[in-house]
Amino acid sequence: MFEVDEEVLEKVRRSFTIPSKPELLIELQIQLKSAEPNMNRIADIISQDVGIAGGVLKVVNSAAFSLPRSVTNIKQSVLFLGLTGTHSVVSALVLKQSLSAPKCSISLNNFWDKASIVANIAVFIGKHFKDRLPAEDIYTAALFQDCGIAAMALKYSDYKKVLSASENSDKYTLAETEEQTYQTNHAVVGYFIASTWQLPRSICQQVLLHHDHSFLNKAEQDNEQLMFSVIKMAENIVNLHFTCRNTTDWQQLKNSVLEMLYFNEDDYQDMIEDSEHLFAKI
Secondary structure: OOOOOHHHHHHHHHHOOOOOOOHHHHHHHHHHHOOOOOHHHHHHHHHOOHHHHHHHHHHHOOOOOOOOOOOOOHHHHHHHHHHHHHHHHHHHHHHHHHOOOOOOOOOHHHHHHHHHHHHHHHHHHHHHHOOOOOHHHHHHHHHHOOHHHHHHHHHOOOHHHHHHHHHOOOOOOHHHHHHHHHOOOHHHHHHHHHHHOOOOHHHHHHHHHOOOOOHHHOOOOOHHHHHHHHHHHHHHHHHHHHHOOOOOOHHHHHHHHHHHHOOOHHHHHHHHHHHHHHHOOO
């Protein structure tokens, strides 16, 4: 487990150019913290940015959410997502917009496309636990959890080599490989971004701990562990679909994840098959 204290966060603050919280998000958070949030005003704030507004509609109308009818405007989206859900989804989309640049050591378009697919599959799996995990929280956590990769790829010109080495390793996770190379890792960098942008604690924890294999060993099970398990399964299903290989840490986590989700092997195989129908729609 990677320990995070003020010294570690200060090192990240000095070493990385973290995108500042955009004005749109600041205005949105002011509304959300008011005694009586104005839904029309919130919709107007989001609509100021055509890209973000379009992104919100795309998320809400995605196959993973499977609404009975299409949502056609931002106010409807805000009513569907709720105040906290709207904040989470908008934050994720704004971050994606902020961590983009023409010059980068990896293709950020491909990176965000894959993150979006994982998020959609995670929402699909999470429907089994909708009474405990809101779909919008799953989507945001899955999209946000690897945001530190984008930040590190923008900083380090050789980052693509590190990423490739990790993808071909059966021994080390990406975070461990990053620690060996840069003395920091994308989980810590991503946690710093998420906490700086004031995302909900559950999402910040997912960003920080998503490579922590001991996270599922806590005696008292909670929704954060459930979120972790849903996204881990989604990651592996996506990796199987595109590479025909398990993720590096799946074999180590598989039994614990299945137990946490109350799945057996047949349930898991059914989920893989059901997800295949979703890939064609994403």
